[in-house]
Every structure is written in C-alpha cells, then in structure tokens.
Amino acid sequence: MDRHGDMIKFTDTWISDISPMARLILEDNKEIVRKLKVNWNHEIGFEIQDGDYKHIVDLVKKTCTCRLWQLRGIPCKYVVCALYHIGYESKNYVEHWYRRDTFLRAYKYFIQPSSNMIMWPESNNPPIKPPEVKPMPGKPSRNRKKAKDESRKKKWGKASKME
Incomplete structure (x- = not known):
C-alpha cells in the first residue's frame, strides 16, 4: 500500500x-x-547519415531503420534529428505508455486495507487443502530403479570402503 501511494506522489x-x-x-x-x-x-x-551508415526515418509509419523507435517507443537519435530539422517537438512522438496520464491510470485502483489474519472471524467450514500432486506428462527419467542388492555408487568421487 505504501508503494502505491509513493508511485502516485x-x-x-x-x-x-x-x-x-x-x-x-x-x-x-x-x-x-x-x-x-x-x-x-x-x-x-x-x-x-551517421558516418558510413545511413538510416531512413518515416514519421507517418513511425519507423526508423535502426529500429530503436519501434522497440522502445521513444524517438531514437535519428528521429530526433529529423524532427529537429523540420522544427517539431520530439516529446510529442513518445508513445503513450511513457506519459503521466497512463502512469496514473495504472495506479488508479487502490488496494483496500484488511485486518490481521488473527482478527478474522472463525469459520465452521472445513479447511481448504492443496490439490494432490499429479505426475507431469512427458518423457520419464532415464535413471533406472536399482534393486536393493545392487551397489549404489556415487556419480563423482571415490566409492565408499564398505562396497
């Protein structure tokens, strides 16, 4: 709950x-x-043109050949250069998920406080138990089951003196 309030502030x-x-x-x-x-x-x-490299910027499709603009949603240096050349503001081309309104919408819903578990009222219902463990589908393990009389050597290191 504290983090929620801190993010709004x-x-x-x-x-x-x-x-x-x-x-x-x-x-x-x-x-x-x-x-x-x-x-x-x-x-x-x-x-x-950046040295030997040339990058193509399309403002309508919101693409640049370096692909950083598409990946991040923030104009890359080539897009900023193109926008600066025609006198546009680059912050208007930042995707909506970096904006204040979107950030505040993520924290619009609050978690309601609840009392401590000790203070919860007693219930006459049976306690809920976890589900039974089921073997997962797939290829079975490669290790075969050894008989009781077979030696059980370790994979690494020396065998014990008893064997």
Missing part, C-alpha cells in the same frame, strides 16, 4: 508530461543530433 516530481527515464533518453539523443547529416524529401521521408 512520484508523478508530482516529473518536470514534463513524459516520464523522467524517457525524457533523459530524449535529452541524450538531442546532444548527438549535431553530428548527423539530414536529407529530407520535403514530405515524410528522411535519410540521416
């Missing part, structure tokens, strides 16, 4: 509408943008 410390972790990744990506070269087709396609 945690959103009060957020500087923006997106989570601190997502904001930190965006800020790191913004610093790298200066080193990249952008080619834009004046519509939705971008070609971002």
Whole structure:
C-alpha cells in the first residue's frame, strides 16, 4: 500500500508530461543530433547519415531503420534529428505508455486495507487443502530403479570402503 501511494506522489516530481527515464533518453539523443547529416524529401521521408551508415526515418509509419523507435517507443537519435530539422517537438512522438496520464491510470485502483489474519472471524467450514500432486506428462527419467542388492555408487568421487 505504501508503494502505491509513493508511485502516485512520484508523478508530482516529473518536470514534463513524459516520464523522467524517457525524457533523459530524449535529452541524450538531442546532444548527438549535431553530428548527423539530414536529407529530407520535403514530405515524410528522411535519410540521416551517421558516418558510413545511413538510416531512413518515416514519421507517418513511425519507423526508423535502426529500429530503436519501434522497440522502445521513444524517438531514437535519428528521429530526433529529423524532427529537429523540420522544427517539431520530439516529446510529442513518445508513445503513450511513457506519459503521466497512463502512469496514473495504472495506479488508479487502490488496494483496500484488511485486518490481521488473527482478527478474522472463525469459520465452521472445513479447511481448504492443496490439490494432490499429479505426475507431469512427458518423457520419464532415464535413471533406472536399482534393486536393493545392487551397489549404489556415487556419480563423482571415490566409492565408499564398505562396497
């Protein structure tokens, strides 16, 4: 119950509408943008050159050839570069699950407190027992059952002096 309340209070410390972790990744990506070269087709396609590598960014499909944007839901450095080139804000392209509203919806329902088990009222019903253990289906074990008179040597180490 304490953690639940702490997580709701945690959103009060957020500087923006997106989570601190997502904001930190965006800020790191913004610093790298200066080193990249952008080619834009004046519509939705971008070609971002990073040294010898070229990455294609499509803002409508929300894809980048490095695939970090699709995997994380946070614009990668190439997407941030493309958005910066046309003057768009990169935090608007962060997926909804990093937003404050989604975070608060996860903690919308509260766990109601209950009394200690010692204070519960007595019941006349029979106690509930766990179910019987059933052997699991599948291949049986490879070890054969040894007879009582067979020696039982250890797998590793020396055999005992008694044998």
